[in-house]
Amino acid sequence: MTNGYDLLRIVPKNNALDTPVIDQLTSMMTAALRKCRRVSCEHGITTCSCGVRDSGEELILQGETGSLITTSLCVHFLAFHRDEVPSIELAKVANLRYGTAEPTVEELVYPQAIGSAPDRVACR
Ligand SMILES: [Zn+2]
Numbered sequence: 001m002t003n004g005y006d007l008l009r010i011v012p013k014n015n016a017l018d019t020p021v022i023d024q025l026t027s028m029m030t031a032a033l034r035k036c037r038r039v040s041c042e043h044g045i046t047t048c049s050c051g052v053r054d055s056g057e058e059l060i061l062q063g064e065t066g067s068l069i070t071t072s073l074c075v076h077f078l079a080f081h082r083d084e085v086p087s088i089e090l091a092k093v094a095n096l097r098y099g100t101a102e103p104t105v106e107e108l109v110y111p112q113a114i115g116s117a118p119d120r121v122a123c124r
Contacts, residue, residue, distance in 0.1 A: 004060065006022035007092050008074040012081040016050035020079035020108060025093045030075050030107055035098050036061045045112065052076055053112045057105030064095060072111035075103050 008029070020026075036059040044057045055072040062068075077085055078093065 004069040007068040007070040008077050008089050009071060010077060010085060010089065012084045014049060014078035014084060021082040022079060025090060026075060026078045027101060028096050028105040029078050029093050031036045031101040032061050032096045032098040033075055033107060041121060046071060048073055048076065055112050075107045076089055076109065076111055079108050
């Protein structure tokens with residue numbers, strides 16, 4: 001595991017929303033996701049309550065008070081499980097300073113497919 005503060009490492013319990021929430025926060029998280037450092041980890045693949053799987057990596061961002069650690073499900077959680085994201089996690093996203101970007105289908109529902117970046121490094 002990497003040292004840092006968790007960001008959107010939540011465990012949704014419900015089905016995905018029928019209509020994804022693509023707003024400022026989702027766009028901010030998308031831009032940050034594209035600039036994170038990816039670290040392969042041994043904890044394996046995480047599967048969301050709706051069946052979407054992550055890439056099995058920790059994604060590391062530089063926040064204002066240290067590193068933020070999230071997963072490739074972060075955009076998916078904001079878009080499809082917004083009703084289950086705690087307000088403190090929304091506040092952390094609002095403090096990101098990576099600009100905004102429109103999420104792709106892969107970032108929303110196939111995050112496991114974007115985990116093959118050649119610059120991945122292994123944990124430990
Ligand atoms: Zn989900």
